[in-house]
Amino acid sequence: EAGVTQSPTHLIKTRGQQATLRCSPISGHTSVYWYQQALGLGLQFLLWYDEGEERNRGNFPPRFSGRQFPNYSSELNVNALELEDSALYLCASSLGTLTGELFFGEGSRLTVL
């Protein structure tokens, strides 16, 4: 069974540009979560999607947005990139309501120059 897959693995952008990151959850999982792992800051919750709807978001500005498609895959968009957006972006999925067991992908590393 395939795990959570993310693309691209690495992405380099310049300030002011937009970045789009993609995630495919484990087959059968309806919830997708996005986390930011910036250097020295641990994992910060970004967004939670379930059944195509945004269910919760963390303390991030509106230029961080996303969506979930009918096949439960998800996209994270970051507009007007800033240098501090450089981080590893992790996607996770779970089966139904969060019980704490998230299945994580390996992440997409975004570098903003």
Place this chain on the structure above:
Amino acid sequence: GNSVTQMEGPVTLSEEAFLTINCTYTATGYPSLFWYVQYPGEGLQLLLKATKADDKGSNKGFEATYRKETTSFHLEKGSVQVSDSAVYFCALSEGRGSTLGRLYFGRGTQLTVWP
């Protein structure tokens, strides 16, 4: 608010040594507690969990006990192996209201085990 504090690394041990990684938490309600592990080149995976006070989570020789009186969930293993080298994350979930769907993570502790 909710937060998790875990001991800073890196932690370096010899094979068969005893491991403790400290984790304390702050929560407004009654959280569930977790340890996640990230092996080199892999995504985070759940190592163990405990959902109420005095519960003990265990897996792969690792253990952690949910201590409400000390708000702690320390990770222990009696004899570490080289294959345990990884980054360990403590996390909590309250699963209600504005915290629904989110895990609060500590900053991670890098463990390196030498043969």
